[in-house]
Amino acid sequence: xxxxxRIIATIAVIAVILSGAAFYLYLSQVExxxxxxxxTTTSLYDxxxxxxxxxxxxxxxxxxxxxxxxxxxxxxxxxxxxxDADMILVHSPSQELAFMQxxxxxxxxIFAYNYFAIVGASADxxxxxxxxxxxxxxxxxxxxxxxxxxxxxxxxxLSGTNSKEIALxxxxxxxxxxxxxxxxFISSGLGMGSTLNIADEQxxxxxxxxxxxxxxxxxxxxxLEQLVAEGQDLLNVYSGIAVNSxxxxxxxxxxxMDFIKWLVNDTAQALIAAYGVAxxxxxxxxxxxxxxxxxxxxxxxxxxxxxxxxxxxxxxxECPPAWRSGDFGLYI
Amino acid sequence: MTVESDLLQxxxxxxxxxxxxxxxxxxxxxxxxxxxxxxxxxxxxxxxxVFNSLLGIPTVALGLLLYLVFSNAGPLGFLHMLYTxxxxxxxxxxxxxxxxxxxxxxxxxxxxxxxRNLALTMGADEQAAAFSVVRESVGGLLLAISASFSRAxxxxxxxxxxxxxIRGITRVLTTSIALETTRGExxxxxxxxxxxIVLILIVNAGxxxxxxxxxxxxxx
Numbered sequence: 181x182x183x184x185x186r187i188i189a190t191i192a193v194i195a196v197i198l199s200g201a202a203f204y205l206y207l208s209q210v211e212x213x214x215x216x217x218x219x220t221t222t223s224l225y226d227x228x229x230x231x232x233x234x235x236x237x238x239x240x241x242x243x244x245x246x247x248x249x250x251x252x253x254x255x256x257x258x259x260x261x262x263x264d265a266d267m268i269l270v271h272s273p274s275q276e277l278a279f280m281q282x283x284x285x286x287x288x289x290i291f292a293y294n295y296f297a298i299v300g301a302s303a304d305x306x307x308x309x310x311x312x313x314x315x316x317x318x319x320x321x322x323x324x325x326x327x328x329x330x331x332x333x334x335x336x337x338l339s340g341t342n343s344k345e346i347a348l349x350x351x352x353x354x355x356x357x358x359x360x361x362x363x364x365f366i367s368s369g370l371g372m373g374s375t376l377n378i379a380d381e382q383x384x385x386x387x388x389x390x391x392x393x394x395x396x397x398x399x400x401x402x403x404l405e406q407l408v409a410e411g412q413d414l415l416n417v418y419s420g421i422a423v424n425s426x427x428x429x430x431x432x433x434x435x436x437m438d439f440i441k442w443l444v445n446d447t448a449q450a451l452i453a454a455y456g457v458a459x460x461x462x463x464x465x466x467x468x469x470x471x472x473x474x475x476x477x478x479x480x481x482x483x484x485x486x487x488x489x490x491x492x493x494x495x496x497x498e499c500p501p502a503w504r505s506g507d508f509g510l511y512i
Numbered sequence: 513m514t515v516e517s518d519l520l521q522x523x524x525x526x527x528x529x530x531x532x533x534x535x536x537x538x539x540x541x542x543x544x545x546x547x548x549x550x551x552x553x554x555x556x557x558x559x560x561x562v563f564n565s566l567l568g569i570p571t572v573a574l575g576l577l578l579y580l581v582f583s584n585a586g587p588l589g590f591l592h593m594l595y596t597x598x599x600x601x602x603x604x605x606x607x608x609x610x611x612x613x614x615x616x617x618x619x620x621x622x623x624x625x626x627x628r629n630l631a632l633t634m635g636a637d638e639q640a641a642a643f644s645v646v647r648e649s650v651g652g653l654l655l656a657i658s659a660s661f662s663r664a665x666x667x668x669x670x671x672x673x674x675x676x677x678i679r680g681i682t683r684v685l686t687t688s689i690a691l692e693t694t695r696g697e698x699x700x701x702x703x704x705x706x707x708x709i710v711l712i713l714i715v716n717a718g719x720x721x722x723x724x725x726x727x728x729x730x731x732x
Contacts, residue, residue, distance in 0.1 A: 194535075215681075217595060226695045231679070247595060249676040250691070263584030264594055373694040401696045430584050 215245045216435045219257075219265035221340050222371050224418065225250035227391040227464050229455050230269075236451060237442060244435065252339035252371075260284060260421075263428040267436040271340035271389075271418045273488040274347070280490070280503050284428065285421040288499040289510055290472060291443050292418040292452050292465040293484060296344055298408040299376070299393055300385035306331070308385070309405075313413045317352040320385055324364030333384045335375050336360065336367035340416075345387045348413065376402050389416055391456070391464035398460045417468070417488040419498070424505065437508050444469045444510065472498060473512065515700075518679075523707055526684040529597050530665035533604035537612045537660050540605075542653065545616025549649075550642050560617055566610035571669030578603045579673045595676040600684070603670035608660035615659060619652025620645060647730045651723055658719045662712050685711075 224230050225248055234246045249259060253272045257279050259265040268285075270276060279285045298308065298316055306323045308316035324331040335342045346356045359365050366384065368375045372392040379386040380402040390409070396402045408414070420440050425433035442448055449467035456464035468484060475481045485496055492500035499511065548560055580586050582594040593599035623645045631641040646653075668686040675682030677691060685708045692701040 222694070226691070228695070234679070245681070247676070247678040247681060249595065249678065262586075263589070371694050373696055396696050399696050401698070428584075430589075 213243050213245050214432065214435055215247050216267070216432060216439055217247045217249065217265045218267050218269060218436075218439070219249045219251060219255070219259040220269040221253050221256060221271055221418075222250050223271070223341070223389040223391050224269055224465075226371070226373060227395055227456070229391075229452065229465060232451065232455060233443075233448065236448075237439065240442075241438075244439075246439070252337050253343070254338035257284075260423045261428070263423070263430045265423065266431045266433070267420060267422045267440065269418065269420050271416055272343045273417065273419075273490075275340075275343060276419060276421060277490055279421065280499075283426075284424055286424045286499075286503050286505040287437065287440060287508065287510060288419050288421045288490075288503065289440050289444050290417055290419045290468050290484065290488060290498050291449070293468045293480075294390050294416050294463075294465050295410045296341065296387055296414040296416050297390050297393060297406045297410075298385060298414075299379065299388050299404040300407050301380075301383040302403065302405045303383070304405070304407060305383075306385070309407045311408060312411065313348055313408050314352045316408045317348060317354075321352070321354060321359075324362060327364075329364060330366050330382065331364040331384060333366040333368050333375055333379050333382075333386045334360070335372065335386075336369055337371075339371075341372060341387060341389050344414075344416065348387065351413070376404065380404050394456070394460045394462070394464060412483045412487070415483050415487050417484055418465070419488070422505075426505075433505075437506065441508055441510065519704075519707075521680065522683050522685060522688050522704075523711070525597070525682075526665055526686075526708075527711065529600050529671075529684060530604060530661060532601045533608060533664040534657060534661035536601065536605045537608045537664075538657055541609050541612025541656070541660075542616055545613045545653075545656070546620065546646070548613065548617040549620025550645065560614070563610045563613045563617070567614055569607065569610070571607060571667045572673070573669075574603060574607055575669040575673030578606075578670065582674060594674065595678060595682060597675070597682055599674040600671050600682060603674045604664040604667065607667060607670055608664050611663055612656050612660050615656035616649075616653055619649045619656070622652070623648045647727075650726050650730065654719050654723045654726070658716050661715055665712065666708065 220230060230248050234248065237246055238244060249265060251259070253270040253275055256265070256268045256270055257275060260268045260279070261284050276285070276288065280288065298313060300308070306319050308319050311319065320332055334345060349356045349359060360367055366378070368378050370378070372388060373396060375386055376388055376393065376396050378384065393404070393406065397404070420443055422433060422436040422440060423431045425431055449469050452465050453463055453467045456462070471477065471481050472484065489496035489498055490500050492502060504511065548556060579594070581588050582591070582599055583589055584594070593602065627648055628641050628645050631644040636644070666686065668690060671682070671684050671687050672690065675684065675687065677683050677687040685704055689701050689704045689708070692704065
């Protein structure tokens with residue numbers, strides 16, 4: 181009997197001490213700090229840009245912890261709707277529009293852009309190099325049909341990149357859902373990096389965001405080439421949207437707005453412009469705030485406006501007045 | 513933060529989270545396993561069967577279910593456990609509890625009936641006889657603990673879906689390996705993998721030493 185009690189007592193004491201220590205450890209980490217939860221698209225996070233932004237912002241605001249959840253645009257929006265994220269950083273205007281129309285998002289601010297690229301093996305069997313994206317997809321479709329070989333890999337995960345791909349296939353005159361049944365059309369269901377790896381291993385074409393592609397290329401992980409790059413059809417626009425505190429009451433609206441205000445100021449924009457230049461020879465992301473403010477350079481501004489602005493009463497806005505909440509000096 | 517301090521922090525966080533999960537699973541699971549293994553009552557084998565089949569629950573499935581429960585829109589949203597280490601601990605505890613219970617129960621059932629009978633014939637009461645069965649099973653009970661810890665620290669689904677892989681807060685070894693791999697930092701991912709495997713080896717070696725100590729201590 182005494183032995184049993186001794187064992188039980190020892191286990192209990194160890195358990196209490198360890199769980200107490202564990203709880204203390206956790207409290208000391210987050211004590212006195214507010215956590216801003218931001219659900220974000222993988223291309224921003226996996227390239228490392230957001231790590232830099234986190235460090236810089238937290239240095240300036242020592243009482244705030246930026247908690248980035250790296251997910252696709254689709255799941256990021258779901259997190260926000262459930263009140264599990266205070267704001268989102270995404271790149272899919274059509275999904276953003278639906279999100280805001282449903283009353284979940286306010287104060288949208290475009291903060292960066294770059295281009296998608298159609299990449300493929302340097303042999304380029306179809307011969308799409310230097311064509312425009314629509315022609316390239318049509319050529320891939322025709323070639324795929326004529327030859328019994330897999331040719332294109334799609335992420336098929338409702339990410340921002342995937343929704344761009346769907347839009348491009350639609351513009352080229354094909355139905356994406358039907359394409360998925362074609363034998364030359366592979367659905368990876370994976371993130372950008374893994375999809376690039378598949379394309380590289382099997383010499384397939386795919387659509388990639390330029391950030392992930394350049395990083396993989398510079399690190400020697402893939403030998404794929406950019407075959408169709410830049411141009412209006414391949415524009416990729418990143419925006420930050422705060423969750424509407426009226427629809428989802430549990431979120432930290434003031435904190436989210438402070439971060440958005442910081443993200444579009446000159447310091448953060450310079451940070452974005454410089455990111456990756458040293459490592460990859462070109463910036464992974466281009467700052468967008470001043471282009472929209474000055475409406476210059478005119479061509480880029482018009483591309484951004486036509487692709488990612490929303491209509492209200494016949495006029496285009498990056499965030500229509502009806503979906504603005506509070507005055508944070510974000511819009512002219 | 514430098515890479516080294518990040519690495520240390522992630523490793524400690526993994527140990528802390530999965531260690532706590534194994535601990536809580538032991539505190540709950542050992543008594544349940546003892547009851548199931550030693551007491552005879554109606555429905556006992558049905559309960560044992562349930563825990564045995566829960567052994568194989570996929571971590572992503574559990575992660576998804578718990579996300580729905582812990583989400584602010586879910587029934588336990590008010591606890592604010594999503595994206596916290598506490599949330600992962602709860603998830604991993606649930607994940608490894610069936611291992612704890614099943615291994616404990618099976619070990620006790622596996623001890624030869626004659627040991628118990630021998631104790632009884634030598635004049636021991638029911639409780640002392642049960643204790644002699646437990647004493648024979650120490651190795652299996654420690655195996656239950658080490659299997660629970662190993663499964664907890666090696667799983668990805670719960671840590672990713674409940675923790676969210678937030679740097680400095682819920683980033684653990686497995687989620688870092690997944691992240692660094694998608695980032696194309698294969699070497700770093702491999703380094704983290706080595707750390708993870710070494711940790712599991714160390715903990716199991718430690719428990720093995722402990723097993724001998726405990727057996728010696730119980731026999732006096």
